[in-house]
Each structure stands twice: as C-alpha cells, then as structure tokens.
Amino acid sequence: MRMSRLMLKTLREAPSEAELESHKLLLRAGLVTSFAAGLYAFTPMGWRVIRRIEAIIREEMDRTGAQEVRLPELNPVELWEQSGRAQSMGQTLFRLADRKERGFVLGPTHEEGMSLLASRHIQSYRDLPVTLYQIETKFRDEPRPRGGLVRLREFTMKDAYSFDADWEALDASYAAAYQAYVRIFERAGVPVIPVAADSGAIGGKESQEFVYLTEDGEDEILLCPKCGYAANAEKAEFTPPPPVPGAALPIEKVATPDQKTIASLAKFLDVEERQTVKAVFYKVDGNPVFVAIRGDLDVNEVKLKNALKAQDVEPMDEAMVRRLGLIAGSASAVGLEGMPVVADASATTAPNLVAGANEDGFHLLNTNHGRDWKADVVASIALARGGDACATCGTPLEVRRGMEMGHVFKLGTLYSESIGVNYLDEGGERHPCVMGCYGIGVERMLAAIIEANHDANGICWPGDVTPFDVHVVALNLDQDGMTPALAELEEALEASGLSALVDDRPDSAGIKFKDADLLGIPTRFTLSPRSIEKGGIEVRDRKSGDTAVVSVAEAVGGLKR
Ligand SMILES: [Zn+2]
Numbered sequence: 001m002r003m004s005r006l007m008l009k010t011l012r013e014a015p016s017e018a019e020l021e022s023h024k025l026l027l028r029a030g031l032v033t034s035f036a037a038g039l040y041a042f043t044p045m046g047w048r049v050i051r052r053i054e055a056i057i058r059e060e061m062d063r064t065g066a067q068e069v070r071l072p073e074l075n076p077v078e079l080w081e082q083s084g085r086a087q088s089m090g091q092t093l094f095r096l097a098d099r100k101e102r103g104f105v106l107g108p109t110h111e112e113g114m115s116l117l118a119s120r121h122i123q124s125y126r127d128l129p130v131t132l133y134q135i136e137t138k139f140r141d142e143p144r145p146r147g148g149l150v151r152l153r154e155f156t157m158k159d160a161y162s163f164d165a166d167w168e169a170l171d172a173s174y175a176a177a178y179q180a181y182v183r184i185f186e187r188a189g190v191p192v193i194p195v196a197a198d199s200g201a202i203g204g205k206e207s208q209e210f211v212y213l214t215e216d217g218e219d220e221i222l223l224c225p226k227c228g229y230a231a232n233a234e235k236a237e238f239t240p241p242p243p244v245p246g247a248a249l250p251i252e253k254v255a256t257p258d259q260k261t262i263a264s265l266a267k268f269l270d271v272e273e274r275q276t277v278k279a280v281f282y283k284v285d286g287n288p289v290f291v292a293i294r295g296d297l298d299v300n301e302v303k304l305k306n307a308l309k310a311q312d313v314e315p316m317d318e319a320m321v322r323r324l325g326l327i328a329g330s331a332s333a334v335g336l337e338g339m340p341v342v343a344d345a346s347a348t349t350a351p352n353l354v355a356g357a358n359e360d361g362f363h364l365l366n367t368n369h370g371r372d373w374k375a376d377v378v379a380s381i382a383l384a385r386g387g388d389a390c391a392t393c394g395t396p397l398e399v400r401r402g403m404e405m406g407h408v409f410k411l412g413t414l415y416s417e418s419i420g421v422n423y424l425d426e427g428g429e430r431h432p433c434v435m436g437c438y439g440i441g442v443e444r445m446l447a448a449i450i451e452a453n454h455d456a457n458g459i460c461w462p463g464d465v466t467p468f469d470v471h472v473v474a475l476n477l478d479q480d481g482m483t484p485a486l487a488e489l490e491e492a493l494e495a496s497g498l499s500a501l502v503d504d505r506p507d508s509a510g511i512k513f514k515d516a517d518l519l520g521i522p523t524r525f526t527l528s529p530r531s532i533e534k535g536g537i538e539v540r541d542r543k544s545g546d547t548a549v550v551s552v553a554e555a556v557g558g559l560k561r
Contacts, residue, residue, distance in 0.1 A: 001468070003503045008045055010515050020216050022450035023148030025459050029518050031446075038145025038153035040443070045519070048467035050156070053188060053445050054135050056464055057158045060184045064176040066131040066160055071113040073137055077103035079112045083418045088311055094139045106139035111411070111437060114161040115419035122433060124424045125165050129173055133160035135442065147216070149443040150403065156442040163421060163433040167205070167410075170434045174206070174410055177438040181210055181406050184440065189462030190448045192405050195221055196231035198302050205410040211402035212448045221402045222384050226395035232404075234302040236384035237391040241296065243350030244275050249366040251334075256363045260329035262295040265363065269354060272296070276354040277347045277367065279331040281316035284308055288316060288324055288339040292332070292375065293382060294346035294353070300383035304342065307379035332356035333373040334364060343375035344382050405448055406440040459520030460543045468501040469493075470559055471521035473512045475528035477504060485532055489525070492556045500525075517542065525555055 014024035026032045031046030042050060058068065077095065080086035086093070086105070094106040107113060114132055121127065135158045145151050162173035178194075185192045192210040199207035209232060211221055220233040231237065259265040266273045276295030281288065282304065289308070293299055305313040321328060324338065332355035333341045347353065348369040355367040367373065386399035416422070416432040424430055453460045461467070470493065474486050486502070493500045501521060503512045509528075516524050526538040536551040539558065550558070 001499075001501050003501060004505050006045070006501070007043060010518055018148060020147045020150065020447070020451070021454060022150075022447040025450050025454055025518075026148055026447070029459060029520070032149065038142055038151065040149065040152065045467050046446075049446055049449075049461070049465055050442060052465040052467070053442055053449075054156075054158075056187050057135065057184055057440060057442070060180040060187070061133050061158070061160060063183075064131065064180045066133050066177075066180075068134060069114075069117065069132050070134050070136065071107070071110050071117065073107050073139070075105050075107050075113055077105055079116060079419070080105055083112050083415055085112070092140050092142070094141055107136075108138055108140045109157070109439070110134070110136075110159055111161065111415045111435075112419055114159075115415045115421050115435070118161070118163050118433070119419060119421045122163060122421055122423050125426060128423060128433065129162060129164045129169055131160055131162040131173055131177070133158060133438075146218075147447065149447040151218075152443055155444070158440045158442065160438040162436040162438075163416070164436070165423065165425070165431070165434070167412075167434055170410055170436050174408060174436050177408050177436065178208070181408065181438070181440070185210060185405065187462075187464045188445060188449055189453050189465070190405060190445065191452060193221075193230055193402075195402075196229075196235050197407065197409075198232070198234040198306070199409060204414075205412055207407070207409040209404045210406040210408075212405050212452065213400050213402045214448075214451055215401050216451070217402040217404075219402050219404055221400045222386070222388075222397040223400055224390040224393060224395050224397055227390060227393040229390050229392050229397075231384075233384065233399075234300065236397070237380070238382075238384040238388040238397060239391050239394065240294070240346050240382060240388070241274055243294075243346075244272065244352075246351050248368045248371060249352050251367060251372055252365040253357055253362055254365055255361060256330070257361045259363070265354065266295065269363070269365075271354060274350070275352070277332065277350075279326075279333070279356055281321055281326055281328075281331070283314050283316045283320060284310045285312050288320060290326075290331075290333060290336060290339050290341045291343070291381070292341060292347045292355075292373075293344040294350060297344065297346055297382040298385070299344070300381055303379070303381040303383075307377060307381055308342065327356065327358055327360050330356040330360055330362060331358055332364065332367065333375065334358070334367055336373070340376040341373070342377045342379065342381070343369065345378055345380055346382060348375060348378050403444070403448055403451075405445060406438070408438045409436060411435040411437050454520070455543075457514075458518035461520045461522055463522055466521050467519075468521050469498040470500045470523045470525055471516045471519065472500050472502040472525045472527060473509070473516055474502060474504050475509050475512070475526065477506075479529050481532065482527075482529065486527055489527060489537070489552055489556075492552055493559075496556050496559070498556065498559055523559060 011028045018024040032040045164170040197207040197209040222236040273296040278295045280291040352366040413432040421433045524540040534549045537555045540547040
C-alpha cells in the first residue's frame with residue numbers, strides 16, 4: 001500500500017478529550033474517529049489491526065474445535081422474555097419495533113440466540129459436546145461510554161458458548177476455552193492475569209476474568225502477593241480481623257448524643273470499630289432489608305445480592321426509611337420488627353458489640369447475637385479491601401486496578417432450561433445441556449494492545465497484530481535509480497507474501513520517520529540514494545531502535561515469519 005494513496009491522517013497532538021494513552025494514540029495514529037459517545041469508525045489502518053486481532057481469535061478458537069457460526073443481531077424480544085433478560089437487563093438493552101409493531105432487541109450478548117440455534121440441532125448425547133462461537137457486533141446502552149475503545153455502545157465481541165452433557169464434561173470445555181484465551185492474549189501482546197469473578201446469583205458455578213493490570217482500569221482487583229490469589233473486588237474473599245473476645249455481658253443502654261457514624265461512636269465510647277455493629281438499610285427487589293455488619297467492615301452489595309438470590313439491590317431511599325421509622329445512626333436489629341435481618345457472619349460471632357438503641361441519641365452496650373437479636377439470614381457479605389487478610393494464607397491483600405479483557409463462565413442450565421436445549425442420554429432420558437460462555441471484546445483488546453505496547457514516540461505493534469509487516473520509507477524518489485529500486489523492493493516483498501506500507505510521500509525524512517514511529521509497524525526499511533550506496537536498505541527495529549544496512553534479499557528474508 002502506497003501511503004500517498006492511503007486514507008490516513010496522523011496528528012502531532014492528541015485531541016484534549018483523550019485521557020487514556022491508548023485513546024490518544026488511536027487518534028494520533030489516525031486509526032479511529034468518533035461519531036458519538038461510545039461509537040467509533042475505523043479507518044483502513046485501524047480496520048487492518050481489528051482484522052488481525054480477529055484472525056488470532058479465530059485461529060485459537062478453531063484450534064480448540066469450536067465452530068464458528070453467525071446469529072442475527074436483531075433478536076425477537078420474545079426470545080429475551082423467555083430467558084427473563086428482557087427485564088433484568090433493563091435499560092442496557094437497545095429495543096426497537098418493526099413496522100408491524102413487533103418488538104426486537106439489538107443483541108448485547110447471545111446466550112439466548114446461541115441456545116436457540118443449538119436447540120435446533122442437539123438431540124442426543126451423541127451430539128455433545130459442542131462449542132459454538134461468533135465474532136459479531138454487540139449493542140449496549142452504556143450509561144457512561146468511556147476511554148476511547150474501552151467502553152463502547154456498539155462493539156465487536158467474540159462470544160462462545162459450550163454445550164455439554166454434565167458439569168464434568170463442561171470442565172473440559174471450560175479448560176479448552178481457558179487455554180485458548182491464554183494463547184490469544186499472549187499472541188496479541190497483552191499481559192493478563194486470571195482473576196476469580198462473580199458468577200451471579202442464579203445457576204453459575206465458576207467464573208474467571210482475564211485482567212490486564214493498569215492504573216487506568218475500571219475494575220478493582222485484590223491480589224495476594226504471597227499465594228497468588230486474585231479476585232475482583234465483587235468476588236474477593238478475605239479473613240476479617242478477629243473479634244475482641246469475652247464472655248457475654250449484660251446489655252446496657254447509654255446516651256450517645258450526636259454520634260451518627262461508627263468512627264465517632266467508637267471514639268466517644270472508647271472502643272474499637274470492630275466492637276460495634278453497623279446497620280445498613282437496603283431495598284432488595286423493592287422490599288426493605290436490614291443488614292447488620294461489624295462496624296469495621298463494609299457491605300459488598302454483589303455478595304448481598306447473591307446471598308438473597310435477588311435481581312436488584314440498592315440503598316434504601318429516604319421515604320422508605322422514614323415510613324419504616326428507622327433511626328439512621330442509632331438503628332439496630334435489637335427489637336426490630338417488620339423486615340428481614342441479614343447479618344454478616346462478623347456481626348453474629350463477635351460478643352458484646354455496641355449497637356443502636358433504635359432511639360435517637362442512644363446506643364446499647366454488650367449486644368450479643370442469639371441472645372438479644374437474631375438474623376434471618378447469616379452470610380458472608382463483607383467487602384474485601386486492601387490490607388485485609390488473604391483467606392488462603394493470611395497475607396495482606398493488595399489492591400490493583402485492571403481492565404477486564406475476557407471472561408470465561410460456567411453458566412449451568414439457566415439458558416438451556418429457559419430456551420429448551422435438551423438431549424436424550426443413553427437410557428433415553430431427557431436432560432438440559434450444561435452451558436459455558438466465553439467472551440472477548442475486540443475493540444477493547446485493541447486499546448489494551450496499545451496500552452501495553454507503546455513508547456514516547458508512538459505505538460509498537462506486536463508482530464501478530466501489526467497492520468503491515470513492514471513500513472518502507474522511500475526518500476528522494478525523484479533521484480535517479482530510486483523508482484526502479486523501490487519497484488524492485490516492492491516486488492520482492494510481494495513475492496514473499498509480505499504486506500508493506502510504503503511511504504512514497506514527498507515529505508521530509510523527519511516527518512516520515514516520525515509517522516513511522518507513531519504508526520508502530522515493527523520493522524522499518526529506509527530506501528534512499530544513501531542506503532543504496534551503502535549496499536541496500538537500512539533496516540530498523542521499531543522497539544529497540546537497532547539499525548543495520550543489508551541487501552534487499554537479506555532484508556526481505558529477515559522479515560519472513
Ligand atoms: Zn494468599
């Protein structure tokens with residue numbers, strides 16, 4: 001490709017709206033252009049990289065025996081009503097109606113569609129296992145599209161779904177997808193770590209995310225520096241500090257004027273925060289829930305949601321608090337009526353905790369679970385924080401930020417049951433297939449590749465995703481012998497099956513070299529009257545900056561993969 005013909009515009013400075021390094025470089029290198037928040041168009045250069053990323057994903061998925069298919073992006077809404085997600089996905093779903101007012105959704109993911117396709121083909125245990133995948137556009141009405149290509153409203157996702165006879169067989173399909181992911185990220189040059197992820201309230205069993213650690217990531221990851229335990233904050237387990245021991249003492253009401261927070265209360269009474277119990281009010285699927293947790297801990301709302309098998313958990317609104325007569329700052333489960341009490345195990349095992357007296361300005365000393373109050377549900381619902389003890393080895397956990405790059409998930413039978421993907425076993429008995437699902441976002445991968453592979457001068461593409469194999473900078477093309485020399489080089493490259501971006505523009509060497517660094521193709525050839533005089537072509541490695549002048553044959557031979 002001659003650069004004089006390529007539709008490409010590089011920028012010296014990144015537009016001010018770009019914050020992430022990848023976003024800046026995507027714009028500066030002219031790979032994308034924004035149409036609206038979360039909507040991007042790809043230029044020829046940008047699209048070449050996307051195609052290379054897709055090729056890696058395709059190769060590695062095919063290698064596991066997964067089969068590529070294609071589903072419609074426009075889904076009848078009935079399919080989503082069947083699974084319950086027409087409701088549970090809420091406003092994230094893009095909905096529309098056809099001319100006959102029939103409802104449709106634009107697929108944000110395709111568990112339903114893939115299940116429908118599989119249900120038409122899977123009949124007996126002989127049809128299993130099967131893993132299907134597609135690389136297709138997804139639509140999500142994200143409230144906050146951000147970070148260039150990191151969070152989009154229209155994006156490409158490789159989504160794969162496995163169908164197995166039982167959980168044991170699913171383990172093998174899951175392991176195969178996991179291995180494919182390890183290879184995909186390695187080839188794409190994105191260093192990732194697998195972290196345990198939340199698998200939801202219903203059906204799911206095991207779930208891992210592949211996370212690229214970066215300070216700019218949206219996800220909080222807790223890592224154990226000793227044993228390697230890694231989980232996202234929603235899922236992370238930890239061992240809370242032990243309670244202050246002691247035999248149960250008699251309950252006692254004390255005046256605590258103006259002590260509305262745990263910190264001020266603990267100071268006022270000269271106790272540790274772990275010697276208090278905190279009351280948190282929630283609205284769970286529309287109903288009030290009283291949560292009791294030790295004062296030094298916070299509630300993990302995802303764990304709470306899972307413990308209650310709920311769809312929706314949100315802090316209780318003022319109106320409901322008032323209607324129920326809850327005394328914020330002095331509430332407790334002692335003597336509480338009219339709503340279920342959910343307790344973190346921390347609040348039920350510690351003796352003699354300070355709790356609210358359900359009376360403004362008063363607290364109770366020495367409350368004990370079992371004697372003074374009783375939780376309806378006891379569960380592990382505390383949020384892990386940096387410095388908390390690793391549940392496996394006790395080492396303080398570290399907090400890191402990361403970007404979720406891929407997700408593997410043992411789904412179970414939720415969709416096979418609702419959509420009807422069943423098989424007959426050897427005895428002729430009918431069972432729902434056990435499903436797994438596996439996703440990778442393609443555009444986000446492009447962003448992470450740039451995040452992980454750039455320097456002060458621009459992008460440094462890993463070899464497997466580079467838009468061209470070589471960047472040829474041709475200088476002084478108007479001088480004698482240069483045109484045939486360039487033609488000879490282009491022929492040699494073509495004969496070797498190598499793709500080249502040839503900078504034949506009349507610009508200065510300085511501008512051309514700057515653009516070559518910015519565009520980031522791993523190898524640069526410089527062809528000039530001077531290089532010819534020295535014996536051929538100057539070959540420069542983008543990453544190391546090493547240069548050497550070699551013959552055309554040697555230069556082209558060195559590029560072959
Ligand atoms: Zn550990």
